[in-house]
Amino acid sequence: MKDFHYGFIACGNMQSILIRALLSSDFAPNASRIAIFEPNDANIKPFTELGCKRVFDYDDLIERSDIIFIGVKPQILPKVLSSIDADAIGPDKVFVSIVAGVTADFLSHALGDRCAVIRVMPNTPMLLGKGAIAIGSSAKASPEVFRLVFDLFSSCGLCREVDESLLNVATALNGSGPAYFYRLADDMAKFGADKGMDYDTALALAIQTMSGAAEMLRSSGKSPEELCRMVMSPGGTTVAAMNAFSEAGLDDAFSAGMQACLDRAEELAV
Ligand SMILES: NC(=O)c1ccc[n+]([C@@H]2O[C@H](COP(=O)([O-])OP(=O)(O)OC[C@H]3O[C@@H](n4cnc5c(N)ncnc54)[C@H](OP(=O)(O)O)[C@@H]3O)[C@@H](O)[C@H]2O)c1
Numbered sequence: 001m002k003d004f005h006y007g008f009i010a011c012g013n014m015q016s017i018l019i020r021a022l023l024s025s026d027f028a029p030n031a032s033r034i035a036i037f038e039p040n041d042a043n044i045k046p047f048t049e050l051g052c053k054r055v056f057d058y059d060d061l062i063e064r065s066d067i068i069f070i071g072v073k074p075q076i077l078p079k080v081l082s083s084i085d086a087d088a089i090g091p092d093k094v095f096v097s098i099v100a101g102v103t104a105d106f107l108s109h110a111l112g113d114r115c116a117v118i119r120v121m122p123n124t125p126m127l128l129g130k131g132a133i134a135i136g137s138s139a140k141a142s143p144e145v146f147r148l149v150f151d152l153f154s155s156c157g158l159c160r161e162v163d164e165s166l167l168n169v170a171t172a173l174n175g176s177g178p179a180y181f182y183r184l185a186d187d188m189a190k191f192g193a194d195k196g197m198d199y200d201t202a203l204a205l206a207i208q209t210m211s212g213a214a215e216m217l218r219s220s221g222k223s224p225e226e227l228c229r230m231v232m233s234p235g236g237t238t239v240a241a242m243n244a245f246s247e248a249g250l251d252d253a254f255s256a257g258m259q260a261c262l263d264r265a266e267e268l269a270v
Pocket of ligand 1: 009010011012013014015037038039040043071072073074076079080098099100121122123124175176
């Protein structure tokens with residue numbers, strides 16, 4: 001594997017996980033081959049202590065790096081892009097963006113149209129190595145670099161290659177998805193608490209139910225519908241719950257929430 005140099009524009013929650021994954025990967029570079037632009041002293045300190053190089057200029061970071069990861073908030077991105085000298089970026093550079101909503105085409109254009117851009121939609125369980133990560137196909141990145149990026153994200157969870165046009169859909173699925181389950185766990189626990197169980201006990205039962213159900217979905221080879229049927233004996237309690245969910249419009253509510261997420265991702269792209 002070529003001795004790549006890596007650049008990170010921001011090392012907040014998500015990119016910190018990636019830098020740690022990179023440093024412990026099979027192809028781990030020496031920390032001195034990782035350059036980071038990050039204004040937040042507290043966020044960058046753990047990495048400068050490990051030997052990563054702090055830089056204060058985007059062009060300097062890009063010049064010294066082969067693969068550049070962008071992980072600023074979408075609202076900050078225009079300011080970052082306007083500070084970069086796109087004319088200086090050649091076809092040898094590969095950018096990897098986890099920024100919600102922003103398409104690879106948009107980024108590639110803003111960065112001078114010669115470099116490759118790989119767009120990725122990860123999620124926060126990456127912190128535990130249990131992320132769900134959608135990675136957009138890239139025609140311009142070499143197979144070697146694409147594989148490296150794929151392997152890096154795979155070390156943080158389950159990685160699937162999808163068409164770049166589906167990255168906003170992935171945002172609504174796995175990017176924002178953890179929050180849907182946190183909210184569901186909270187609703188279930190609050191219900192238990194309303195009925196007299198202490199909240200922590202109810203939350204523990206809800207969490208284990210979610211993780212057990214997820215494991216059944218993963219390992220049983222059965223569809224969600226088949227597994228639902230296994231729990232739903234005719235005239236039983238689960239059927240009563242499922243009917244009430246349908247009557248209350250749960251499916252429509254989920255669909256509306258995910259559509260709002262998708263719409264917002266598309267707005268952020270402008
Ligand atoms: N969090 C998620 O669940 C999730 C999931 C999928 C994708 N994403 C995407 O990942 C990206 C990062 O999210 P995050 O949760 O890691 O955010 P974050 O923790 O807020 O990290 C962003 C970092 O960027 C720094 N920063 C601010 N201005 C900067 C600049 N001009 N140049 C370079 N760095 C700058 C921030 O410093 P300060 O703290 O000083 O502002 C912060 O350390 C976002 O685009 C988001 O859409 C997030």
